[in-house]
Amino acid sequence: MIATCDPLELLTKEPFEAYQEKAKEHLTSHALADFRKSPLLYWKKKTGLIPDEDRPAFLVGRATHKLILEGQAKFAEEFAVGGPINEKTGKPYGAGTQAWAKWAEVQGKPVLTTEQYELIGKMADGVKAHRVACELLMEGVPEGVVRGEYCGLKAQSRLDWLNITRGIIDLKTADNLDYFTADAKRYGYLHQLAFYAAMFHVTTGEKLPAWFIAIEKQEPFRCGVWRIDDQAVAYARKENEAAIERLKRCAAADAWPTGYESPLVFDTI
Numbered sequence: 001m002i003a004t005c006d007p008l009e010l011l012t013k014e015p016f017e018a019y020q021e022k023a024k025e026h027l028t029s030h031a032l033a034d035f036r037k038s039p040l041l042y043w044k045k046k047t048g049l050i051p052d053e054d055r056p057a058f059l060v061g062r063a064t065h066k067l068i069l070e071g072q073a074k075f076a077e078e079f080a081v082g083g084p085i086n087e088k089t090g091k092p093y094g095a096g097t098q099a100w101a102k103w104a105e106v107q108g109k110p111v112l113t114t115e116q117y118e119l120i121g122k123m124a125d126g127v128k129a130h131r132v133a134c135e136l137l138m139e140g141v142p143e144g145v146v147r148g149e150y151c152g153l154k155a156q157s158r159l160d161w162l163n164i165t166r167g168i169i170d171l172k173t174a175d176n177l178d179y180f181t182a183d184a185k186r187y188g189y190l191h192q193l194a195f196y197a198a199m200f201h202v203t204t205g206e207k208l209p210a211w212f213i214a215i216e217k218q219e220p221f222r223c224g225v226w227r228i229d230d231q232a233v234a235y236a237r238k239e240n241e242a243a244i245e246r247l248k249r250c251a252a253a254d255a256w257p258t259g260y261e262s263p264l265v266f267d268t269i
Helices: 016-022 029-037 039-046 056-078 098-105 114-128 131-136 177-186 189-204 230-253
Strands: 141-150 153-163 167-174 210-216 223-227
Touching: 016 153, 029 039, 029 189, 029 230, 039 230, 056 114, 056 141, 056 153, 056 167, 114 131, 114 210, 131 210, 131 223, 141 189, 153 189, 153 230, 167 177, 167 189, 177 189, 177 210, 177 223, 189 210, 189 230
Parallel strands: 167 210
Antiparallel strands: 141 153, 153 167, 210 223
16 A cells, blocks of 8 residues: 655664564565575575574674664664773783673673774765765664565565655765675665665555665775666566565465576687
């Protein structure tokens, strides 16, 4: 059903952990990406045979989004930085020490090392130095969640940034901006963004442009902005929806192939 109210009123603000919990019952872009790679991978993750990992890179990624999109105050509410000081040396204990682990445990929120925080700060400065990125992020809603029915399944998306006049903006970190377009294809960023745009469209009736903002994770911390071609988004949406139909068939038959059952021809020289 298409909503007739203000599209922004349909966005839910909730902690990342709450969103993760509801992902158990809702299709997400990441789960669909797993299915597109391998139905068996999707099934194993869905049933818990492959447990969720919270790698250090994932923590830094969430913290980067929080600082850049929601500011220092929100960042400080949800993340701790630093560690205990070794009284003998006057320097902080290392992140791999028992003292640091005990200190981190009592903080009540995820902890970043000073080095990780400094890295995030440099990335934030890189985004601030880009005029178009600043314009896109000047007005809007960060980390808004949209839920609804998509192709007959309960689905949800967490939008990095929604600017109702400019579009849906997805913030990415990159090792090197020169290879960002190749990385975007490799990691399925377009299909992820197409899923976000489709979810917003089916729940609100609004079709919005889509953008990438990418910031390097190393010097010189360059920031780049890409306006995604509408036809490219539409093509990725069709591929997503075809994958959802395959997912429904797999679920109905309780059959989860690897995707490599048939022999292939290797003709690369």
